[in-house]
Amino acid sequence: xxxLRVAVISVHTSPLARPGGAKAGGLNVYVLELxxxxxxxxxxxDIFSRASSPDTPEVIEVAPGLRAVxxxxxxKRPLAPEAIYEHIDExxxxxxxxxERDGAAYDLIHSHYWLSGWVGLxxxxxxxxxxxxxxxxxxxxxxRSYLAQREPLYRI
Numbered sequence: 001x002x003x004l005r006v007a008v009i010s011v012h013t014s015p016l017a018r019p020g021g022a023k024a025g026g027l028n029v030y031v032l033e034l035x036x037x038x039x040x041x042x043x044x045x046d047i048f049s050r051a052s053s054p055d056t057p058e059v060i061e062v063a064p065g066l067r068a069v070x071x072x073x074x075x076k077r078p079l080a081p082e083a084i085y086e087h088i089d090e091x092x093x094x095x096x097x098x099x100e101r102d103g104a105a106y107d108l109i110h111s112h113y114w115l116s117g118w119v120g121l122x123x124x125x126x127x128x129x130x131x132x133x134x135x136x137x138x139x140x141x142x143x144r145s146y147l148a149q150r151e152p153l154y155r156i
Contacts (some may be wrong), residue, residue: 009116014049039065
């Protein structure tokens with residue numbers, strides 16, 4: 001039986017980032033532990049994140065069947081999610097470029113967070129495969145809870 005190939009999209013933060021740092025916390029831990037367990041069950045997984053440092057290698061073998069792929073989309077430094085949104089099309093193009101160069105044919109896209117959902121939706125249209133998204137937070141819910149700070153409309 002062929003292993004299920006999964007493209008995991010985590011645009012704004014790498015699951016390899018140390019929790020407690022800039023934009024690294026529960027989502028990072030969740031994505032890393034979920035993908036480790038899926039790889040241990042025999043899935044083949046590539047986690048796509050934006051490179052936020054010039055020192056980060058493009059591909060890191062995390063475990064058998066699990067790779068972290070860090071792609072250039074904007075400057076290679078930490079950016080706020082709203083600034084990363086400006087580079088979403090570039091990130092999408094880099095995922096396509098990597099998959100083509102690598103000869104990867106995925107069976108499923110699993111996106112995490114609203115930024116990744118944009119990319120996952122575009123990839124789904126291109127690859128014609130299922131797309132599952134985990135938002136982790138919703139802009140509309142945040143707007144109801146935090147009256148002083150509003151989320152941008154493109155996030156709703």
